[in-house]
Amino acid sequence: MKLKGLLVILLVLAVLLPLSSIFQSTAIPYASFAGSGQNVVVVAKEDYVFARVVITVQPLSSVPNVQVGGGTVIPTITFPNGTSRQVPVTTTFVFTLPNTAALPLSQPSASGPGYQVSPGSPVSAQLLFGQNSTLGIGNSIPGIHVYQYTLTGDAIISVDVMGVSL
DSSP, X not given: OHHHHHHHXXXXXHHHHHHTTTEEEEEEEEEEESSOOOEEEEEEEETTEEEEEEEXXXXXXXXXXXXXXXXXXXXXXXXXXXXXXXXXXXXXXXEEEXXXXXXXXXXXXXXXXXXXXXXXXXXXXXXXXXXXXXXXXXXXXXXXXXXXXXXXXXXXXXXXEEEEEO
């Protein structure tokens, strides 16, 4: 009976251990900026990762006891496809980034302005303060997708990226 119990425990561990590397996450905890030009959130992932990006934008004008010299500028977010949206009230944006490869045939590593991905860390998120929205980030790296969300105005933001390797 003890041997069967031990075998069951070993079988469960053998199944769960590989699953622990399937889930990946990264986050940019609350960061605020005021009057610093354009700020770019860079999210990168490997092809085989299915990811969910959650960006919360809170205008500084809606934060109690916060005053910005020279008046506040309503935040605007520009998405990777080029469309823009003003954010006059606290808003949460949720994006699904699909996987484009069923299995990781190759596991490239890459880094650039605002991102660093590797087989050990297949999702990356970083906020670049006061950057130009044309950083030259592209999808020219085989096996890697890079997305940039440009934020202008006075705001507090947070970013969470959850990825699943399927």
